[in-house]
Amino acid sequence: MSSLMNALSNWLVNPRRNPLARLHMHAVSSRLRKYGLRYDDLYDPYFDLDIKEALGRLPMEVVDARIQRLKRAMDLSMKHQYLPEHLQVRAPSFPLDLDLSIHIMVVIVVTVASEAQQVPFRGYLSDMLALVKKENAEREALGALPLYQRTLP
Numbered sequence: 001m002s003s004l005m006n007a008l009s010n011w012l013v014n015p016r017r018n019p020l021a022r023l024h025m026h027a028v029s030s031r032l033r034k035y036g037l038r039y040d041d042l043y044d045p046y047f048d049l050d051i052k053e054a055l056g057r058l059p060m061e062v063v064d065a066r067i068q069r070l071k072r073a074m075d076l077s078m079k080h081q082y083l084p085e086h087l088q089v090r091a092p093s094f095p096l097d098l099d100l101s102i103h104i105m106v107v108i109v110v111t112v113a114s115e116a117q118q119v120p121f122r123g124y125l126s127d128m129l130a131l132v133k134k135e136n137a138e139r140e141a142l143g144a145l146p147l148y149q150r151t152l153p
Contacts, residue, residue, distance in 0.1 A: 025121075032120035034082040035073040040125040041066055050136065053147075054128040062124050088118055 015022040032039060045052035055063055076082060139146070 029120045033088050033118040035076055036083045036087065036118055037069055037073050038066075038120050038122060038124070040123050041069055041073075043125060043129075050132045051125070051129060054125055054132045057128055057132070058124070066124075083118070 011017050013021055015025040028039070032041075043051045045055055055066075072083075082088070136146070
């Protein structure tokens with residue numbers, strides 16, 4: 001029964017299989033692209049201290065780029081504007097039955113050709129966040145004290 005529920009939940013959130021998830025992903029992607037943001041920029045370090053820890057472990061260039069994207073998005077939002085169209089270059093959408101190696105080669109060529117391309121779902125925080133959560137779970141399983149108190153400001 002749990003494997004059936006697991007398969008159903010994987011189908012519901014997988015944009016390659018579920019057309020509604022694909023529509024939602026395209027809507028979120030276009031909205032983020034209009035402001036020049038990435039999906040990982042939406043994580044709030046003041047709400048979850050694991051995110052704050054993960055951001056602290058990232059290279060300074062990545063964190064600075066995140067801060068600049070957030071500042072630009074806030075500025076555009078306050079002005080009720082979007083990024084200019086030439087900066088909102090869309091990543092090409094290919095049919096899902098296309099050979100993956102051809103798809104990867106085309107995306108690489110398009111990415112190199114267009115430096116200003118916005119790629120909202122290219123993650124930079126997820127791997128480090130998973131590592132921090134894994135370390136905290138291991139620390140809790142061993143009975144060690146937490147590194148920080150989990151209180152909301």
